[in-house]
Amino acid sequence: MIKIWHNPRCSKSRESLKLLQDNTSDSIEIREYLKDTPSFDEIRNVIQQLGVAPFQLIRKTETIYKENFKGKELTDDEWIQAMTENPKLIERPIVIKGNKAVIGRPPTLVLDI
Incomplete structure (x- = not known):
């Protein structure tokens, strides 16, 4: 089973999903993380994977980052909480299989999972 934290409006996310669909026989669970926001513990677990x-999982081009977080020194837990409260901050797509995870940037990285 492969899980993907997916945003259908993102071209990199769509491209990563297509690569998975075309190159794996594993079943794929698609989670639209903007609608079904991961919990604090789920985000922390993915960060470990x-x-x-x-901070490396934060999308620094998002308006919400620029307006509310840019230049701030937050703890790891505070960054995770910020992602929980503002899922747009989470870099995408994230592909998870077992205890491994990759960010699909570039999308071809998802083939390494």
């Missing part, structure tokens, strides 16, 4: 710091 990705092997990154929470």
Whole structure:
């Protein structure tokens, strides 16, 4: 089972999903994370699977980041809470399989999962 945190309005997310659909026999669970926001613990777990710091998962081009968070020094837990409250801040797409996760930027990275 492969899970994808997906935003259908994002071209990279759509491209990553298509690559998965075309290149794997695994079933794919699509989670539109803007509608079904991951919990604090889910985000923390994915960050651990990705092997990154929470700040590295933040979309710094989003208006909400620029207006509310740019230049602020937050703890890891505060960044995770910010993503929980503002899922647009979460980099996308995220593909998860077992205890591994990758960010589909570029989309071809999802083939490594």
